[in-house]
Amino acid sequence: MEMPEQPRSRRQTRAAILTHLLQSGGSFRPPLAKAVRLSEASLSRILFDLKAEGLIEEARRPAPYVGGPTGLVSLDSTVxxxxxxxxxxxxxxxxxxxxxxxxxxxxxxxxxxxxxxxxxxxxxxxxxxxxxxxxxxxxxxxxxxxxxxxxxxxxxxxxxxxxxxxxxxxxxxxxxxxxxPVEFTNSVVAHAIFHRCRTEDYPFSGAHLFVFVGQGVAGAWMDDPIEDDALQPVELGHMVFGPEGPRCRCGHHGCVEAYTSLPALAELLGMTEAELLRVGSEWTTAIPISSRVRQELRRRLFRLGLAIGNTLNVKPSRGVIVSGWPSLLAETDRQAVIEGVDASLLGGRQHAQASLAFAPPSNGNxxxxxxxxxxxxxxxxxxxxxxxxxxx
The missing domain is CATH 3.30.420.40 (ATPase, nucleotide binding domain)
Structure with a gap:
């Protein structure tokens, strides 16, 4: 038996509409009403208020089908x-x-x-x-x-x-x-939101784990944005793989971050982090990678996968999105991340029913x-x- 839905406050209803518009980039009224579970009459009343407050605008667009809606609702560009x-x-x-x-x-x-x-x-x-x-x-x-x-x-x-x-x-x-109003957040949460709201075909709509591989390695649990605890940072970068490993900025040795962060990648490629950042997303083709270095890259990506798998063992999730330099590599190299996840999870991804997607790096912008x-x-x-x- 389904639980009856809790009534939403006005703030929550308005939040549902605005976050949907933020994540979708705009919507016609009928699909918007359906997405936020409102009748078209109720939606009309709230859109009237949001428009009067300068938060949304509605532009005439050709109807998606004959007799269809023509008003595309989107966030106001003057905010x-x-x-x-x-x-x-x-x-x-x-x-x-x-x-x-x-x-x-x-x-x-x-x-x-x-x-x-x-x-x-x-x-x-x-x-x-x-x-x-x-x-x-x-x-x-x-x-x-x-x-x-x-x-x-x-x-x-x-x-x-x-x-x-x-x-x-x-x-x-x-x-x-x-x-x-001012709000502070952990960088990984902001990057997760950036991808969720600015990626046209974002792969997941429900709860999932977002992993950011940049200056550091961190994660964020993503869920329905209306919940207060919808975004929780996860410090998966400081899982230790061996006390004899490279020193991490957190003071420990052998953390997954010490192997897979941008500074660690730069060192492996024999350059400074500043040089690597200058080359940008082109590094995979601009820098010659020997087979020894490529093998080491895969070993490190396997460790990243292990850390993600360990995180999923603690809190299972159907979806994982990895953003950062690993997404720039060829699929054969990226496979090492998936193998690492499989090696950690009880019975592998099939058992956990977790699907993995890669997103381009968002640092530098x-x-x-x-x-x-x-x-x-x-x-x-x-x-x-x-x-x-x-x-x-």
Whole structure:
């Protein structure tokens, strides 16, 4: 017997509509009503409000079939969001729209050996640039999204990857952007949202595991965006494969990250990380790879697969998406990831019924991931003020 559905509050219903539009890029009314489980009359009433508030627009499009709908509902392109994305090299700051169009970006470099103080100064400089740019254009921001590598429940005060004091940065935002809702997240969560909302044929709609292989290796559990705990970071990069392995930035030896992160890949290819980033996505064809190096690459990808499989043993999931440099390799090399997953899972993928997909790397286009996160948080609030009391 099916459980009756819990009634949704107005905020939740609006959030369902806005997140669906964010993930689909736009929809005609009948499929939108079906997707968010509303009658067309109820949907019309809510769209009227969202349009009056400047959150959505409706453009006439040729009907998909004779007698079909002609109004394509999409997010309003005039909504302005700010994005700040902290990476190993710099802090990117930008202003953009709900669909990912960037109107302004700036990068403030980090010092070679960052400290809480120097990173605080970099944030102050970036926020001043943001304030000046928005003031000159009389732009009111609807949301600020900030992504920090390795941010977790235990690291709000001291960040383990790039030292920064979240409370201090929140204080600066309170001074400079008093009325704008601000949200912080772990970088992997932002990259997961970026792929979920900006990929046309995203392979999974239900709950799944997103794995990001970049400067570090991390994962995020993805679920229905309306739930509060829909996005949970997973530190799978620090599974130890051998105490005699290479030293990881977390202080341990032999972590999967120490074998498969971008710095580890650069070292294996005999170049610096900066050189590898300059070559970009072309490295698989631009850099000659000897058979010895290719074999080592596969061994490392097998370990990445093992780490993913171990994660699925703890919490089973039907879908896994891997984003980052492994997705640039030929299918024969990528097979090593699948073999690693199979070697870890009890009975392999068939038993777990897990399907694996690869997505292109999304690092290097910052602050796009932070912008997608800001759009997502605004949508999850139903576009309502952050502090507004829940209206049924």
């Amino acid at each position: 302005a969001l700010a994005a700040l994305e902290l990476t190993g090299q710099w802090l990117s700051v930008g202003v953009g729209g709900m669909t990912g169009v960037m109107h302004y970006t700036e990068r403030v470099p980090l010092p070679k050996k960052p400290t809480v103080e120097s990173v605080g100064r970099v944030f102050r400089e970036a926020l001043s640039l943001l304030r000046d740019w928005t003031r000159r254009r009389r732009i009111t921001l609807a949301q600020i999204g900030i992504t920090i590598p390795g941010l977790g429940r235990l690291s709000v005060a001291g960040n383990p990857i790039i030292p920064c004091d979240i409370e201090r940065i929140s204080g600066m935002l309170g001074e400079m952007f008093a009325d704008v 910052d602050p796009q991931a932070a912008l997608a996160f800001a759009a997502f948080r605004l949508a999850c609030r139903g576009g309502m003020p952050a502090a507004s009391t829940e209206a049924a």
